[in-house]
Amino acid sequence: MQSVTRGYPGHIFEPIVTASGGLLGFELARKSQKVESQQNSCGYEHNLSPEDKVKVFFNQVTLACVNANIFIDNDFLLSINIDDDIACHIVSNTAIRNVLQQHRFIRLALDQNFSEFSEESPRKVIRSLSECCTLWLDNFGAGSTSLSLVMNESFEYIKVSESFFWQHQGTQSFRKIIEHLTPYCQGVIVKGVENAQHVEYLNGSNIRAMQGILWTSYNQEELIQSFFSNG
Template identity: 30%
Template sequence: MGYECDYRFLLEPIHGKSGELQAWELLTRYVNDATINNDRHPERDTGFFSQLPADQKWQLFLHQVEKLIQLYQTGFRQVISVNVDRDIVDGIFKDAEIQEKLATLTLMRLELSAFFTARFSSADLLTLKGVSKITPAPLWLDHFGPGYSSLTMLDSGIFEIVKIDQQFFWQFGEERTFDILLDHLNQLCRGVIIEGVENQSQADLLAHRAIFGMQGHLWESVYLDDLAAQS
C-alpha cells in the first residue's frame, strides 16, 4: 500500500485531571516530520485526512485497524480513538469484513470531526446510528467549537465523548460560559475532553472543571510501533 513508507502512526495521550492516562488518539505523520510533538496544522490532521481521495482514506483506515489489532493482541488494554469521516463511516456500514474486525476492537473509538458533522444530513445521521449499532466502537466527536458543531448530532445521543476545539478553549476557557457549555455537553454525552492543553497553567485551569480528560503537547506522544514493541 505504501503507507508504511510514507507515514507513521503517532499516539497522542489523553490525561485525566489527576494526571492519569485515560486514552490515546491515533494520528498520522509524515515520516520526514522533524519531531513527533509538532504543532497541529491542516496538512497533518483533519485537513490532511480530508484531502486524500476516498479510496486512499479507506486504505489508510484499514491499515490503522490492522495495526491496532496487532497492538491489542500483545495485551495492550487502553482506549485508542481513530479519526474517521463520512467516507469511512459509509465504508464501515457497507463492509461486513471490516465490521468483523472492528468487533474485536472493543477498546477502539471512532472519532468524527465536527468539521464533517456540520455538513451531515439526516441520512448521514441514520448511517452513524447504524454504525453505532453494528460495531462495539463508540463514536467520539472531535473539534467541537463555533462554526463546526451540529447540535442535532449531539442531541442524537450517539457520541460517547465530545472534544472541545483548542482554539475555543484558548479563547473562552477562563469564562463562566465555558462552564455552562461543559454542563450542557455532559448532559448530551458521557464526558468531555479539552484539546490544546499546552502547559501546566492550562491544566491547572481545568483541574476543577467537569471534564473527562485533557489532550495537548503538555504530554509526550509516542509512535505506535514503539509502543507496540514495549507491550
C-alpha cells in the same frame, strides 16, 4: 511487532490524559494529519483521495489489532478519526465492521464537518456506525456542531476543539459549555492543552480528560516498550 514498526512509521499514538493524571487511552493519527489538524481544526487530510483515506484507515485498524493486548490489558481506549468517505466504506464493508466489533477498545471519532450532522439529515450512516463501534464527537465548538446534535445522538465522549478552548480558556462561559455537554455523554475531553497554565485553567472544570502537545506522543516501538506486558 517489528515489521509493523517499519511498515507504518508515520503513525503516532497521542495520549488522552484524565483529569486525575491517568491515561484514558490514545488517539491514533498520522503525523501529517496532526500538523494539518493543528493549523485549521480539521480532523482529516482533504488532499487524500477517498481510496487513500481508506488505506490509511486500514493501516490504523491493523495497528490497533496488532497492539490489542496493550489496550485490553491496560484498559486503554483508542480513537481513530474518520470522515464521510471512511464512514461509507465501513458501512458497506462487512469484514471491517466485524473487526471493529471484535476489538471493543476502538472508538470512531466523527469530525465536526461530518455531512450527517446537518439538522435535516436522517443520519443513516451514523446509525450503522454505532451498531459496530462506539462513537465520539470530535472538534465540538469549531463551528459545525451544536448542543442539539449532542442531545439527539449518542456519543460516548465529546472532544472540545483546540480553537474553542484557546478562545474561551479560563472563562465562565467555557465552564458552562462543559456543564451543558456533560449530561449527554460519559465525559468531555479538551484538546489543545499545551502547558501547565492550560491545565490550571481546567482545574475545577467537570471534564473527563485532556489532550495536547503537553504530553509526548508515542510511536509504535515506544508504545510497545512502555505498555506491552508478556503477562
